Amino acid sequence: MTEPPAAFAAELVGVSKRFGPVLANDGIDLAVARGEVHAVVGENGAGKSTLMSILYGLHRPDAGHVLRAGRRVRLRSPADAIRHGLGMVHQRFRLFPGLTVAENIVIGAEPVRGGRLDHTAAHRAVTALADRYGLRADPSALVGDLPVGVRQRVEILRALYRQAEVLILDEPTAVLTPGEADRLFEVLRTVAATGVAILLVTHKLTEVLAASDQVTVLRQGRVTGRFTTAGTDAGELVHAMIGRSLTPPAPRRARPPEGDPALDVRDLTVRDADGVARLSGVSFTVRPGEIVGIAGVAGSGQRELIDSVTGLRGGTDGVLLDGTPVRPGRDPRVAYIPEDRHGRATAPDMSLAENLLMGGQRTLATRFGLPRAAVRSRGRELVERFAINTASVDLPIAALSGGNAQKAVLARELTRPSRVIVAEEPTQGVDVGVRERVHALLIAARDQGAAVLLQSSELAELRELADRILVLFEGRTVAEFGPDAAEAELGQAMTGVRG
Amino acid sequence: MNILEWSFLSGVLTATAPVLLAALGGLICQVAGVFNIALEGQLLWGAFTAVVVSDLTGSAWAGVAGAAVATLLFAGLLSAAAVSLRADPIVVAVGLNLLALGLTAFLMRQIFGSGGTYTSPDLAGLPTLAELGLDVPVLGPQSPLVPVALLLVVAAAWWLGRTRSGLRARGVGQHAEAAAAVGLRVGGYRHGVTLAAGVLCGLAGAQLALGNVTLFSEGMSAGRGWIAVVAVMLSGVRPYRLLLACLLFGIAEAVGFRLQGAGLPQQAADAAPYVITLVALVLAAVAGRRRRENA
Ligand SMILES: Nc1ncnc2c1ncn2[C@@H]1O[C@H](COP(=O)(O)OP(=O)(O)OP(=O)(O)O)[C@@H](O)[C@H]1O
Ligand SMILES: [Mg+2]
Numbered sequence: 001m002t003e004p005p006a007a008f009a010a011e012l013v014g015v016s017k018r019f020g021p022v023l024a025n026d027g028i029d030l031a032v033a034r035g036e037v038h039a040v041v042g043e044n045g046a047g048k049s050t051l052m053s054i055l056y057g058l059h060r061p062d063a064g065h066v067l068r069a070g071r072r073v074r075l076r077s078p079a080d081a082i083r084h085g086l087g088m089v090h091q092r093f094r095l096f097p098g099l100t101v102a103e104n105i106v107i108g109a110e111p112v113r114g115g116r117l118d119h120t121a122a123h124r125a126v127t128a129l130a131d132r133y134g135l136r137a138d139p140s141a142l143v144g145d146l147p148v149g150v151r152q153r154v155e156i157l158r159a160l161y162r163q164a165e166v167l168i169l170d171e172p173t174a175v176l177t178p179g180e181a182d183r184l185f186e187v188l189r190t191v192a193a194t195g196v197a198i199l200l201v202t203h204k205l206t207e208v209l210a211a212s213d214q215v216t217v218l219r220q221g222r223v224t225g226r227f228t229t230a231g232t233d234a235g236e237l238v239h240a241m242i243g244r245s246l247t248p249p250a251p252r253r254a255r256p257p258e259g260d261p262a263l264d265v266r267d268l269t270v271r272d273a274d275g276v277a278r279l280s281g282v283s284f285t286v287r288p289g290e291i292v293g294i295a296g297v298a299g300s301g302q303r304e305l306i307d308s309v310t311g312l313r314g315g316t317d318g319v320l321l322d323g324t325p326v327r328p329g330r331d332p333r334v335a336y337i338p339e340d341r342h343g344r345a346t347a348p349d350m351s352l353a354e355n356l357l358m359g360g361q362r363t364l365a366t367r368f369g370l371p372r373a374a375v376r377s378r379g380r381e382l383v384e385r386f387a388i389n390t391a392s393v394d395l396p397i398a399a400l401s402g403g404n405a406q407k408a409v410l411a412r413e414l415t416r417p418s419r420v421i422v423a424e425e426p427t428q429g430v431d432v433g434v435r436e437r438v439h440a441l442l443i444a445a446r447d448q449g450a451a452v453l454l455q456s457s458e459l460a461e462l463r464e465l466a467d468r469i470l471v472l473f474e475g476r477t478v479a480e481f482g483p484d485a486a487e488a489e490l491g492q493a494m495t496g497v498r499g
Numbered sequence: 500m501n502i503l504e505w506s507f508l509s510g511v512l513t514a515t516a517p518v519l520l521a522a523l524g525g526l527i528c529q530v531a532g533v534f535n536i537a538l539e540g541q542l543l544w545g546a547f548t549a550v551v552v553s554d555l556t557g558s559a560w561a562g563v564a565g566a567a568v569a570t571l572l573f574a575g576l577l578s579a580a581a582v583s584l585r586a587d588p589i590v591v592a593v594g595l596n597l598l599a600l601g602l603t604a605f606l607m608r609q610i611f612g613s614g615g616t617y618t619s620p621d622l623a624g625l626p627t628l629a630e631l632g633l634d635v636p637v638l639g640p641q642s643p644l645v646p647v648a649l650l651l652v653v654a655a656a657w658w659l660g661r662t663r664s665g666l667r668a669r670g671v672g673q674h675a676e677a678a679a680a681v682g683l684r685v686g687g688y689r690h691g692v693t694l695a696a697g698v699l700c701g702l703a704g705a706q707l708a709l710g711n712v713t714l715f716s717e718g719m720s721a722g723r724g725w726i727a728v729v730a731v732m733l734s735g736v737r738p739y740r741l742l743l744a745c746l747l748f749g750i751a752e753a754v755g756f757r758l759q760g761a762g763l764p765q766q767a768a769d770a771a772p773y774v775i776t777l778v779a780l781v782l783a784a785v786a787g788r789r790r791r792e793n794a
Binding site for chain 2 (some may be wrong): 078094103
């Protein structure tokens with residue numbers, strides 16, 4: 001039997017999947033052709049990851065089936081999917097921190113010679129792949145020691161090593177800097193040109209428009225639009241995604257910041273365990289009613305700065321909150337929206353209601369303990385107020401989609417009685433609708449007199465929100481810009497080029 | 500070197516072997532992410548079944564094989580409950596340790612007619628290498644299981660570093676979700692190591708009851724399985740470090756034995772190896788961490 005020439009590389013037909021009360025996928029049809037980059041977009045919780053997991057054998061659909069090159073296949077596990085030529089780069093990395101890059105890539109399909117692992121062949125294969133696609137990664141480095149951008153490359157190399165003919169990428173750019181993301185798209189183009197079908201899940205419409213051939217839009221588990229990229233635009237996609245158009249950004253601040261600085265960073269120097277300065281003599285202030293943005297390429301001292309301001313690095317005289325030094329631990333005077341959503345920001349296995357309360361438990365505690373009913377009703381109130389989409393406040397927060405988990409973190413932090421807000425990549429991995437909402441919340445907090453420190457790798461976000469943008473480079477503040485700075489200017493300062 | 504020192508070294512190896520065999524079982528479990536604290540119970544069960552089979556058949560080797568099989572089955576309880584049914588492995592292991600203690604005491608009365616200690620002329624002990632014609636210093640007076648234990652350390656290191664299944668087991672232990680995502684059968688590896696650890700504990704028990712001595716007494720594992728657990732945790736899952744940790748226990752026990760000869764009260768001599776080993780292992784771990792932090 002020859003396969004019909006017009007068959008798609010992979011096809012999902014009438015796929016439905018229910019998680020308890022949530023219908024995550026509802027009769028979805030999706031087809032991707034060889035050599036095509038097919039973007040899958042949709043709000044947080046629209047069902048994108050669920051659909052991709054079904055295609056990769058991680059979930060079994062309640063209804064519907066999967067065709068691979070025109071033939072029906074049963075995918076009961078990732079092992080089945082791999083056998084059928086599918087590869088996946090997961091939204092949350094699935095790498096082994098204690099194994100080397102080469103081991104991470106070959107594991108599951110290791111080269112063996114005479115009954116033993118052939119390390120040399122593994123290294124050679126990895127190097128060859130890395131050269132071919134320009135994805136550089138040292139084969140003998142331990143993955144646990146690598147920055148996220150490189151880890152991402154390892155995941156992609158793994159799929160390429162397995163010679164995936166259908167490559168699924170679930171939000172691959174959420175953790176990448178803009179430069180790394182562009183590089184990734186070039187690679188995807190090269191890979192697609194060899195006849196691989198690529199499914200790309202993302203929230204960023206600019207990426208969709210730049211990198212894909214076809215777009216499928218999901219909303220609440222259904223397909224709400226199919227477009228050819230060349231024939232569509234951002235407005236049309238947004239409309240299909242959220243069922244309305246975005247409201248134009250709020251007008252810039254109504255009143256100028258006033259009063260004494262709520263956050264005063266004075267000549268702050270931070271050294272790491274080896275005594276190397278990660279921050280040198282950083283000084284700035286944030287006044288109530290002001291958003292100060294922090295820009296910089298990853299690893300320029302952002303982590304150290306934020307950990308110092310929140311007190312997580314211990315007390316220091318270099319950081320003053322309302323005139324007094326920051327307290328060690330987590331200073332309660334600072335509301336903190338961490339980047340690491342399932343590490344720092346939430347306790348993934350605890351319920352949404354509990355996560356919403358953390359840090360504020362004293363307000364509800366009685367002499368005898370923490371009344372469950374009060375915890376849940378407070379949870380429900382915040383869910384309502386911040387439009388968190390969830391079946392119940394008792395669900396572990398890890399079961400929420402990324403954007404809804406992020407809204408929960410914001411709900412918790414913005415309802416603290418803190419005058420200083422530190423937001424770190426607050427819209428990473430969230431959809432345009434949530435992004436708009438997060439921005440509105442930060443602006444509202446500012447207008448109510450909060451001093452906001454905003455760190456973001458997205459320049460557009462900084463320019464949209466910040467009243468001033470400080471650029472960090474190698475642990476120093478090298479430049480300060482107003483909100484109307486050009487991206488090119490900012491980019492130059494971020495790479496240490498003086499203008 | 501004089502004969503006294505040879506015999507001391509020999510005593511060290513004798514004391515090390517059962518702990519080492521059990522600890523190797525614990526190590527491979529740890530590698531694949533199964534925290535196995537049922538070593539003590541399995542060691543005791545292995546010793547008991549070795550004695551029963553040897554006593555019935557009159558063959559020490561049948562005893563070794565019987566212990567291996569019986570402890571494999573015993574470990575099957577752990578792997579069925581903790582891997583298949585996803586029960587908490589700690590809880591299950593605690594249960595199994597208690598079960599082994601009670602069951603051996605009970606069966607001992609049923610089979611041998613009395614509790615306490617059982618020995619008999621029918622009970623065949625393992626031959627020494629010297630008896631088998633390999634009369635070399637240190638190893639000569641040992642049972643063949645002692646060199647086997649040492650070779651298994653090398654084999655474990657080779658397995659972990661050089662083989663496909665070793666790499667996969669490490670992957671399963673480090674990140675089970677990731678292992679599933681690259682197509683590995685997480686449960687399969689975990690069953691495998693748990694059962695293999697059962698066999699190793701069976702050998703450990705046989706060595707203890709038919710090699711070190713030729714008898715069974717209630718609770719004769721006497722904490723060796725726990726020492727093995729500690730050795731695994733402090734070895735950083737590296738087989739050669741595990742060997743060092745177990746040798747330390749062997750040395751401490753051999754020293755305790757000598758001291759008893761020199762007039763130390765028996766209780767103190769019995770306790771000495773455990774105290775010395777734990778203190779030394781903890782100090783080594785602390786020193787190791789200091790070194791890493793300073794590096
Ligand atoms: N394992 C699970 N258990 C319960 N509910 C789940 C589970 N996985 C997903 N869901 C629910 O299914 C819906 C779809 O989730 P999914 O992760 O597919 O969304 P998504 O489109 O990938 O969102 P995001 O952009 O935030 O990653 C959500 O409402 C989510 O809460
Ligand atoms: Mg997702």
